[in-house]
Amino acid sequence: MNGYELDCRDLSVSPGGSPVLRELSLTISAGSRTALVGPSGAGKTTLLRAISGLQPIETGAILLGGEPIHQRAVHRRAIAVVFQEPRLLPHLDVQDNVALALRAAGVGRSERRRLAGAQLEEVGLGGRAKQRVQGLSGGEQQRVALARALCADPRLLLLDEPLAALDPNRRAALRRVIVELQQRRRLTTVIVTHDHSEAAELGQQIALMLEGRIVQHDEPRALFERPVSAAVARFFGVANLIPEGSDTLAIRPEHVRLSRDGGLRGTVVEAVYAGDHVRVAIDSDGQRLHAHVAPPDAPRAGEQVGVILPDEHLWRLPSGRSGDAAEVADG
């Protein structure tokens, strides 16, 4: 089973009059797994709803496997969606929830229950087929929702923050299930999350969305270490943006080193213990710099330190792209 390429071209959507998607273009290669990230209100859910057809688009086109689908009815698009909340049908048991799309496709009862059972095995819920959905935990319900989406044998799988309501352990477990199943099926998959480290784990590619547009779409490392703009840098935690002439240099705080002597001189203005590291803020000639330091080596507030910015980790932002820092003021 090979995936289909998803191609969104110049999508504009303004539900209620205010623009949410602004001529957004995004291409996702067949059989790949892409994490769609962005701050709240960036339009991630709206994009997923537009692709699935739940949100009508005003302009643009959506192609799946080369075929335009944006004028097709939702139930004819063969796109499965896992929503943030499991949305299980309360009047059906687990297996009939999973087999919903098979029933719509006219598959006979015994065959669809067999297929649903096999799908439940895949998400780690074998033996729960006949259970009522109300008796399941939040994580189990979300697995049923995932099984239901996969059982539909879709051309494209969209997951809208499927882990948001789960605790950290269940998140990690379900993350593994999603990645394994996607790899096995090579199903083109888009996963929305607002957590950039989760995006790095889930996506072979990450697409960052800001104010209704995709601002960078690349492999995870590129977004963390080679951001195309200050806004992208800030969203991915590149806390140091240092002006150099008309350019801006960017460096991640975990790559900044502190020394007693040497480097740029500065005063520690803040040192916050964060478990596995200490977040240190340094004022160097009016320039605020940030470093993550191992707790035993961390300086105290008020101390004079030297700041070393290793050349191999310094990244020069493409010129003309540093002025959009305000885009992600809360990023």
Next chain:
Amino acid sequence: MAERLSRPAAGVLAALVAVPLLALVVRAFADEWRAPALVPQQFGLRGVEVAFSGSSGEAFGNSLVVALAAAALALLLAWPAARVLGERRLRHPAPVFLLLAMPLLVPSYAVGTGLTEWFIRLDLDGTLPALVAGHLTFVLPYVILVLLSGFGPRLTALEEVAQVNGLSPLRRMLWVTLPAAAPTVGAAALIGFLVSWSDYGTSLAVGGGRPMLPVVLLPFVGADPQVAATLALLFLAPAVAVLALAVRAGRMPL
């Protein structure tokens, strides 16, 4: 602990409902019950004979047809209204709610009298359709309000699941919307039926002499308690049956 307490509590509640009903049954079959005796001197079927000698049979039939038709029509009309209101698709819903509630603010006899004038002009007075239309004026707001409680983002969310799982609009309605909304629809139908079934004012005003159960029952209250008790039991029967059906529907989870 809560479960241990709930059983006796349910028993007490059931007794509170059942004991007055039992008194009604005894009263209906007490041909002779003079004070200060605690139990009737003679049991018999005089109440049943008198109750059915008049127009009560016809009244029972009329009330049943009108209540069923009014509840069914109200459900059909209320469904789209409740969906629009429940999904907050109106920018200013308050005036709509006020308009909906207005028939409930006026005594039903007054509404009925106003409607009668029009029914006479249209040559509909005293007909069953006129009674159904009259009852609809105040059955509809109740049905809409009950349906509203089950309609909203949750139902829409389930319908979206149906769509992305390939269900056509008709299948979506049959397999997802109706089963998910069944308890609410059951409750709304029950309320609609009971409001119409127990109406006195509109039936009297619009009925043009056509017998309806509450109208037939009232003169016996005080004048002949045995016949009144028999008619009251007759009056209760479909209400209990509809309640049982609604409870059954309500057991299906939303």
